[in-house]
Amino acid sequence: MSLVQFLKSKTFFKQIGLAIIALIVIVFLTMQYLKSTTNHGEFIKVPELTGKSLETAKIELNDHDLVMEIQDSANYNPKYPKFSVIEQYPTAGSQVKENRKIYLTLNPSGYRKVSVPNIVRRTFRQAKPTLETLGFEVGNVTYVDDIGKEEVIAIKYKGETIKAGDMLPLTSKIDVVLGNGKRGSN
Structure with missing residues:
Protein backbone atom coordinates (compact mmCIF):
# COMPACT_ATOMS: atom_id res chain seq x y z
CA MET A 1 0.00 0.00 0.00
CA SER A 2 1.38 3.39 -0.95
CA LEU A 3 1.48 6.39 1.34
CA VAL A 4 -1.29 8.18 -0.58
CA GLN A 5 -3.58 5.15 -0.34
CA PHE A 6 -2.87 4.87 3.42
CA LEU A 7 -3.74 8.53 3.96
CA LYS A 8 -7.11 7.92 2.24
CA SER A 9 -7.88 4.71 4.15
CA LYS A 10 -10.38 4.15 6.98
CA THR A 11 -7.58 2.92 9.26
CA PHE A 12 -5.78 6.24 9.03
CA PHE A 13 -8.93 8.23 9.89
CA LYS A 14 -9.65 5.90 12.84
CA GLN A 15 -6.14 6.49 14.17
CA ILE A 16 -6.46 10.27 13.77
CA GLY A 17 -9.87 10.16 15.51
CA LEU A 18 -8.48 8.09 18.41
CA ALA A 19 -5.49 10.46 18.74
CA ILE A 20 -7.78 13.50 18.90
CA ILE A 21 -10.03 11.81 21.49
CA ALA A 22 -6.96 10.81 23.57
CA LEU A 23 -5.63 14.39 23.36
CA ILE A 24 -8.97 15.83 24.49
CA VAL A 25 -9.14 13.36 27.42
CA ILE A 26 -5.54 14.16 28.47
CA VAL A 27 -6.16 17.93 28.31
CA PHE A 28 -9.42 17.55 30.26
CA LEU A 29 -7.80 15.42 32.98
CA THR A 30 -4.81 17.81 33.21
CA MET A 31 -7.14 20.80 33.61
CA GLN A 32 -9.10 19.02 36.35
CA TYR A 33 -5.89 18.11 38.16
CA LEU A 34 -4.55 21.68 37.95
CA LYS A 35 -7.88 23.12 39.10
CA SER A 36 -7.86 20.95 42.22
CA THR A 37 -4.18 21.41 43.10
CA THR A 38 -3.89 25.16 42.40
CA ASN A 39 -7.27 26.08 43.91
CA HIS A 40 -8.25 27.76 40.67
CA GLY A 41 -10.64 30.62 41.24
CA GLU A 42 -10.17 30.53 45.02
CA PHE A 43 -8.62 33.64 46.53
CA ASN A 107 9.05 50.12 62.39
CA PRO A 108 12.41 49.92 64.18
CA SER A 109 12.72 50.58 67.90
CA GLY A 110 13.97 54.11 67.37
CA TYR A 111 15.69 56.47 65.04
CA ARG A 112 18.95 55.24 63.60
CA LYS A 113 22.04 56.82 65.09
CA VAL A 114 24.05 59.40 63.19
CA SER A 115 27.58 60.63 63.80
CA VAL A 116 27.80 64.20 65.11
CA PRO A 117 29.73 66.38 62.65
CA ASN A 118 32.69 68.59 63.59
CA ILE A 119 31.11 72.04 63.87
CA VAL A 120 33.12 73.44 66.79
CA ARG A 121 34.85 76.70 65.79
CA ARG A 122 32.60 77.09 62.76
CA THR A 123 30.11 79.92 62.43
CA PHE A 124 26.55 79.25 63.48
CA ARG A 125 25.52 80.06 59.91
CA GLN A 126 27.61 77.07 58.72
CA ALA A 127 26.84 74.78 61.65
CA LYS A 128 23.02 75.00 61.64
CA PRO A 129 22.48 73.71 58.07
CA THR A 130 25.11 71.00 58.62
CA LEU A 131 23.20 69.69 61.65
CA GLU A 132 19.80 69.95 59.96
CA THR A 133 21.01 68.19 56.81
CA LEU A 134 22.07 65.18 58.90
CA GLY A 135 18.64 65.08 60.58
CA PHE A 136 19.43 66.80 63.88
CA GLU A 137 17.47 69.70 65.32
CA VAL A 138 19.11 72.80 66.74
CA GLY A 139 17.94 73.18 70.33
CA ASN A 140 18.78 76.02 72.71
CA VAL A 141 21.34 78.59 71.63
CA THR A 142 23.35 80.14 74.46
CA TYR A 143 26.25 82.61 74.46
CA VAL A 144 29.48 82.71 76.42
CA ASP A 145 32.35 85.19 76.47
CA ASP A 146 34.59 84.29 73.54
CA ILE A 147 36.34 86.36 70.90
CA GLY A 148 34.67 84.38 68.05
CA LYS A 149 31.34 86.11 67.56
CA GLU A 150 28.57 83.68 66.46
CA GLU A 151 31.17 80.92 66.41
CA VAL A 152 30.30 77.49 67.86
CA ILE A 153 32.27 77.00 71.08
CA ALA A 154 30.62 73.77 72.23
CA ILE A 155 27.70 71.47 71.47
CA LYS A 156 25.53 69.70 74.05
CA TYR A 157 22.98 66.94 74.12
CA LYS A 158 20.69 66.69 77.16
CA GLY A 159 23.02 68.99 79.09
CA GLU A 160 26.16 66.94 78.41
CA THR A 161 28.94 68.28 76.19
CA ILE A 162 29.43 66.11 73.12
CA LYS A 163 32.15 65.97 70.50
CA ALA A 164 32.40 65.20 66.79
CA GLY A 165 31.97 61.50 66.07
CA ASP A 166 29.58 60.79 68.95
CA MET A 167 26.54 58.83 67.79
CA LEU A 168 23.10 60.32 68.45
CA PRO A 169 19.62 59.27 67.29
CA LEU A 170 18.23 61.06 64.26
CA THR A 171 16.10 64.14 65.14
CA SER A 172 18.02 64.68 68.41
CA LYS A 173 18.03 68.26 69.66
CA ILE A 174 21.55 69.56 69.93
CA ASP A 175 22.12 72.67 72.04
CA VAL A 176 24.70 75.09 70.69
CA VAL A 177 27.01 77.34 72.71
CA LEU A 178 28.18 80.36 70.72
CA GLY A 179 30.75 83.05 71.34
CA ASN A 180 29.44 86.57 71.91
CA GLY A 181 32.47 88.39 70.50
CA LYS A 182 33.69 89.63 73.90
CA ARG A 183 37.00 88.68 75.35
CA GLY A 184 36.63 86.59 78.48
CA SER A 185 38.08 87.78 81.78
CA ASN A 186 41.48 86.24 82.59
Whole structure:
Protein backbone atom coordinates (compact mmCIF):
# COMPACT_ATOMS: atom_id res chain seq x y z
CA MET A 1 0.00 0.00 0.00
CA SER A 2 1.38 3.39 -0.95
CA LEU A 3 1.48 6.39 1.34
CA VAL A 4 -1.29 8.18 -0.58
CA GLN A 5 -3.58 5.15 -0.34
CA PHE A 6 -2.87 4.87 3.42
CA LEU A 7 -3.74 8.53 3.96
CA LYS A 8 -7.11 7.92 2.24
CA SER A 9 -7.88 4.71 4.15
CA LYS A 10 -10.38 4.15 6.98
CA THR A 11 -7.58 2.92 9.26
CA PHE A 12 -5.78 6.24 9.03
CA PHE A 13 -8.93 8.23 9.89
CA LYS A 14 -9.65 5.90 12.84
CA GLN A 15 -6.14 6.49 14.17
CA ILE A 16 -6.46 10.27 13.77
CA GLY A 17 -9.87 10.16 15.51
CA LEU A 18 -8.48 8.09 18.41
CA ALA A 19 -5.49 10.46 18.74
CA ILE A 20 -7.78 13.50 18.90
CA ILE A 21 -10.03 11.81 21.49
CA ALA A 22 -6.96 10.81 23.57
CA LEU A 23 -5.63 14.39 23.36
CA ILE A 24 -8.97 15.83 24.49
CA VAL A 25 -9.14 13.36 27.42
CA ILE A 26 -5.54 14.16 28.47
CA VAL A 27 -6.16 17.93 28.31
CA PHE A 28 -9.42 17.55 30.26
CA LEU A 29 -7.80 15.42 32.98
CA THR A 30 -4.81 17.81 33.21
CA MET A 31 -7.14 20.80 33.61
CA GLN A 32 -9.10 19.02 36.35
CA TYR A 33 -5.89 18.11 38.16
CA LEU A 34 -4.55 21.68 37.95
CA LYS A 35 -7.88 23.12 39.10
CA SER A 36 -7.86 20.95 42.22
CA THR A 37 -4.18 21.41 43.10
CA THR A 38 -3.89 25.16 42.40
CA ASN A 39 -7.27 26.08 43.91
CA HIS A 40 -8.25 27.76 40.67
CA GLY A 41 -10.64 30.62 41.24
CA GLU A 42 -10.17 30.53 45.02
CA PHE A 43 -8.62 33.64 46.53
CA ILE A 44 -7.87 34.93 50.01
CA LYS A 45 -8.29 38.61 50.82
CA VAL A 46 -5.12 40.08 52.37
CA PRO A 47 -5.92 41.57 55.81
CA GLU A 48 -4.95 45.13 56.83
CA LEU A 49 -1.78 44.80 58.92
CA THR A 50 -0.47 48.38 58.97
CA GLY A 51 -0.04 49.65 62.53
CA LYS A 52 -0.43 46.21 64.09
CA SER A 53 2.18 44.49 66.22
CA LEU A 54 4.31 41.72 64.80
CA GLU A 55 2.53 39.08 66.92
CA THR A 56 -0.95 40.26 65.84
CA ALA A 57 0.14 40.27 62.19
CA LYS A 58 1.50 36.73 62.53
CA ILE A 59 -1.76 35.46 64.03
CA GLU A 60 -3.89 37.14 61.33
CA LEU A 61 -1.75 35.78 58.51
CA ASN A 62 -1.87 32.25 59.98
CA ASP A 63 -5.67 32.51 60.26
CA HIS A 64 -5.83 33.39 56.54
CA ASP A 65 -3.34 30.66 55.48
CA LEU A 66 -0.76 33.25 54.43
CA VAL A 67 2.98 33.32 55.10
CA MET A 68 4.79 36.24 56.73
CA GLU A 69 8.11 37.47 55.31
CA ILE A 70 9.80 40.31 57.18
CA GLN A 71 11.81 42.75 55.12
CA ASP A 72 14.34 45.20 56.51
CA SER A 73 13.06 47.79 58.90
CA ALA A 74 12.47 51.21 57.44
CA ASN A 75 13.40 54.53 58.92
CA TYR A 76 11.74 55.06 62.28
CA ASN A 77 8.24 56.51 62.02
CA PRO A 78 7.00 58.00 65.31
CA LYS A 79 3.35 57.67 64.16
CA TYR A 80 3.52 53.87 64.63
CA PRO A 81 4.44 51.82 67.73
CA LYS A 82 7.89 50.20 67.87
CA PHE A 83 8.15 46.94 65.91
CA SER A 84 4.74 47.41 64.30
CA VAL A 85 3.98 46.93 60.63
CA ILE A 86 4.33 50.18 58.67
CA GLU A 87 4.10 48.73 55.16
CA GLN A 88 2.91 45.55 53.54
CA TYR A 89 2.98 43.98 50.08
CA PRO A 90 0.60 42.90 48.62
CA THR A 91 -1.58 45.67 50.00
CA ALA A 92 -4.62 45.08 52.19
CA GLY A 93 -7.65 43.92 50.21
CA SER A 94 -5.59 42.26 47.45
CA GLN A 95 -6.68 38.78 46.45
CA VAL A 96 -3.99 36.12 46.64
CA LYS A 97 -3.67 32.35 46.77
CA GLU A 98 -3.21 30.50 50.05
CA ASN A 99 0.35 30.18 51.38
CA ARG A 100 1.31 33.40 49.52
CA LYS A 101 4.13 35.35 51.15
CA ILE A 102 3.10 38.73 52.53
CA TYR A 103 6.12 41.02 52.81
CA LEU A 104 6.12 43.25 55.90
CA THR A 105 8.24 46.30 56.68
CA LEU A 106 8.56 46.94 60.42
CA ASN A 107 9.05 50.12 62.39
CA PRO A 108 12.41 49.92 64.18
CA SER A 109 12.72 50.58 67.90
CA GLY A 110 13.97 54.11 67.37
CA TYR A 111 15.69 56.47 65.04
CA ARG A 112 18.95 55.24 63.60
CA LYS A 113 22.04 56.82 65.09
CA VAL A 114 24.05 59.40 63.19
CA SER A 115 27.58 60.63 63.80
CA VAL A 116 27.80 64.20 65.11
CA PRO A 117 29.73 66.38 62.65
CA ASN A 118 32.69 68.59 63.59
CA ILE A 119 31.11 72.04 63.87
CA VAL A 120 33.12 73.44 66.79
CA ARG A 121 34.85 76.70 65.79
CA ARG A 122 32.60 77.09 62.76
CA THR A 123 30.11 79.92 62.43
CA PHE A 124 26.55 79.25 63.48
CA ARG A 125 25.52 80.06 59.91
CA GLN A 126 27.61 77.07 58.72
CA ALA A 127 26.84 74.78 61.65
CA LYS A 128 23.02 75.00 61.64
CA PRO A 129 22.48 73.71 58.07
CA THR A 130 25.11 71.00 58.62
CA LEU A 131 23.20 69.69 61.65
CA GLU A 132 19.80 69.95 59.96
CA THR A 133 21.01 68.19 56.81
CA LEU A 134 22.07 65.18 58.90
CA GLY A 135 18.64 65.08 60.58
CA PHE A 136 19.43 66.80 63.88
CA GLU A 137 17.47 69.70 65.32
CA VAL A 138 19.11 72.80 66.74
CA GLY A 139 17.94 73.18 70.33
CA ASN A 140 18.78 76.02 72.71
CA VAL A 141 21.34 78.59 71.63
CA THR A 142 23.35 80.14 74.46
CA TYR A 143 26.25 82.61 74.46
CA VAL A 144 29.48 82.71 76.42
CA ASP A 145 32.35 85.19 76.47
CA ASP A 146 34.59 84.29 73.54
CA ILE A 147 36.34 86.36 70.90
CA GLY A 148 34.67 84.38 68.05
CA LYS A 149 31.34 86.11 67.56
CA GLU A 150 28.57 83.68 66.46
CA GLU A 151 31.17 80.92 66.41
CA VAL A 152 30.30 77.49 67.86
CA ILE A 153 32.27 77.00 71.08
CA ALA A 154 30.62 73.77 72.23
CA ILE A 155 27.70 71.47 71.47
CA LYS A 156 25.53 69.70 74.05
CA TYR A 157 22.98 66.94 74.12
CA LYS A 158 20.69 66.69 77.16
CA GLY A 159 23.02 68.99 79.09
CA GLU A 160 26.16 66.94 78.41
CA THR A 161 28.94 68.28 76.19
CA ILE A 162 29.43 66.11 73.12
CA LYS A 163 32.15 65.97 70.50
CA ALA A 164 32.40 65.20 66.79
CA GLY A 165 31.97 61.50 66.07
CA ASP A 166 29.58 60.79 68.95
CA MET A 167 26.54 58.83 67.79
CA LEU A 168 23.10 60.32 68.45
CA PRO A 169 19.62 59.27 67.29
CA LEU A 170 18.23 61.06 64.26
CA THR A 171 16.10 64.14 65.14
CA SER A 172 18.02 64.68 68.41
CA LYS A 173 18.03 68.26 69.66
CA ILE A 174 21.55 69.56 69.93
CA ASP A 175 22.12 72.67 72.04
CA VAL A 176 24.70 75.09 70.69
CA VAL A 177 27.01 77.34 72.71
CA LEU A 178 28.18 80.36 70.72
CA GLY A 179 30.75 83.05 71.34
CA ASN A 180 29.44 86.57 71.91
CA GLY A 181 32.47 88.39 70.50
CA LYS A 182 33.69 89.63 73.90
CA ARG A 183 37.00 88.68 75.35
CA GLY A 184 36.63 86.59 78.48
CA SER A 185 38.08 87.78 81.78
CA ASN A 186 41.48 86.24 82.59
